[in-house]
Amino acid sequence: MAPRTTGSVLIVTEADDLHGDALASTLRKHHGLNAIRLDMRDFPRENGTFRLGSDGTYRSLSHVLGLDGATSVWWRRPHPCGVPGSARTEDDSYRQAECDGFLQGLLWSIPALWVNDPGADRTANRKIVQLETAYRAGFAVPETLVTNDAHEARAFIESRPGPVVFKRTGTVRGAFTETRIVTPADLDRLPTIRNSPTIFQDYIQAECDLRIVWVDGIEWAVRIDSQSGVGRVDSRLDTAVAFTPDRLPASVSKSMTTLMGALGLAFGVLDLRVGLDGEFYFLEVNPQGQFAYLEIKTGMPIFESLANLLVLGDGTVTS
Structure with a gap:
């Protein structure tokens, strides 16, 4: 893939999001870029404008500098707008819909690399869609x-x-x-x-659990020794067990590539369970999943990979 022209990276997430902070720090360190941050709950307290004329289009939010200069967007943790309530429920519903529609349209119209495309992100978040797509992609599904x-x-x-x-x-x-x-x-x-x-x-009797961060074809796979702690049913309950970098069998990687392509996702955090029968069972994929703790536990440069994707269009880490 040819390198992209370096521009601004817009991170759409909560103001206090650890992952947004970590990516912003990584962009400064490895690419010399200051990310643009946006918490959608700040609108309509702040002003927003979209204008289209003979000389093109213009977007602005009064508290966000450089919005039109964004060449890539991490659609990390979007929220509905923070519309203040009133005494009339029907008025609240109308104003919420109008504000959400305006801000989403303002952002989604930006001609940028989206990680992930908001439409694909919303569809892929539906568990039934995930399960059906994973099954068709060749995964074993409970x-x-x-x-x-x-x-x-x-x-x-x-x-x-x-x-x-x-x-x-x-x-x-x-x-x-x-x-x-x-x-x-x-x-x-x-x-x-x-x-x-x-x-x-x-319930799949397990040998271990796997959490994989997918960065546009690059797999950052972590083996979680879930059966040695209190997270035998749900591995998220115990981060005190061993977390080690791992590699997936080629057949599993192929199914994952097919799944993520069918869902239209450039990024996602996947949970697999390795059964006592040796099978790799698909549990879920979260387009906005948590992964900072995986980098902390293993030292794998996941944030650098994501930063490279957003800046260069390629998540490969060479150092």
């Missing part, structure tokens, strides 16, 4: 049911030969919820899924 029907859920759980785990669909950012094995007490609470569709899956 037997799965996603439903809000308590009778369907109970029938699925009782039909499986081993334990079943449950987890939320995860399309809205919120408080952390762990993946858990269904217990007899949980069966009595199944009617509560009516208003909260839930994922039920076969």
